[in-house]
Amino acid sequence: MVEAASPAGRKAAGERTRRTILEAAAKLASVEGLDGLSIGRLADEVGMSKSGLYAHFRSKTGLQLATIGAADEIFRREVVEPGQAAPPGTARVVALCEAFLSHVERGVFPGGCFFTAAASELSVRPGAVRDRVVEWVGGWLGTIQAAVAEAQERGEIRKQADAAQIAFEANALIVTANIAFLLFGDPAVLERARRGVRDRLAAAE
Amino acid sequence: MVEAASPAGRKAAGERTRRTILEAAAKLASVEGLDGLSIGRLADEVGMSKSGLYAHFRSKTGLQLATIGAADEIFRREVVEPGQAAPPGTARVVALCEAFLSHVERGVFPGGCFFTAAASELSVRPGAVRDRVVEWVGGWLGTIQAAVAEAQERGEIRKQADAAQIAFEANALIVTANIAFLLFGDPAVLERARRGVRDRLAAAE
């Protein structure tokens, strides 16, 4: 019961392979979709047997939920934290959008933003997985909105402006740029999103 | 259900069932995705055998391409034509966006905008189907942009404005409203998009 968690142990090894699986799963699912993500293909990808991989999760739904958790971790590290590092105010709003566009351009997920893909795929398919995605999207919008509200408190955006509206519009520009970038392969659309966000914030000064 | 021949003729009957299949396919694919659309399930839906249905298309890709054609027809009838019916100028831009949001709200496709879903699903999966979707999205953006350009020529939007940028932003607002509406089930997001489009056009006057 009272045992020191040894860094290199049998239990730790299991946790390590689990991480390996989920990292591959997040990237694969951004391309194939969370539903299209098949256990056999994922097992091939990480070089282990289907049943061995499956044992880590009690069902496909379990794998999907865990994959969302892993994707959230990556997104947080690659987008949210860099964005929050900027000083509060419009600078932070811009930084969040820029971090998002950057993670798209750098191909952090080979299929573009994981959650944009998941939201589109699962928006009309009831279940626990969908619920998690809905919750996540709400949180992300909340993150942007909070940054906008901070900018308001600092007087960089006028008090009468609708923070939720501005957050919705900024998000719309960057997630659409994500898809357009994947479709057309042209980084110019990312620049369009940047310009749109700047203009929108300037209009609300 | 394939029954009751009104305009008799064996060949006409074949064409009729083909239409029935494709209409069901377009609606089913908006929910399950073009890849998730399976021939067996579609056959059940229209009440015929898998092989009988399959004979109408030479492959699954053939079915997918035909389904895109059917979806385009529906979209054209439900969105493009009503939008184009408005007088040229900003009124037509607004009408196009409104027609789009309306077709989402009325559930013309049970899974929301067919092409938004298809674009998100296939953006990173090479093939003939993806190519068709890319082409379609380009055409749709062109339709909006043309309406914006008309508004410029009429002096309702200033000449120096970037029509492609405005079209991109308007499209971003309505397609994101589409997904958000499906995710949260709240028509308020559609109103957000309407407001965003109006504001954007007003800012470019």
Next chain:
DNA sequence: CCCGATTCAGCACGATCGTTCGTGCTCTGG
């Protein structure tokens, strides 16, 4: 009135899907 064409069902195929079970192997706690 019959021949060719067309529509559709029945059946079967190999592959892959998610899932389960039993079996070793290796490491850990006592």
Next chain:
DNA sequence: CCAGAGCACGAACGATCGTGCTGAATCGGG
């Protein structure tokens, strides 16, 4: 040092996937 926990494997299951082939209806043109 031994018993047991935990990880990964191979094999197999029923279902479903896309895709063929065959044959029975049914209609149009000569």
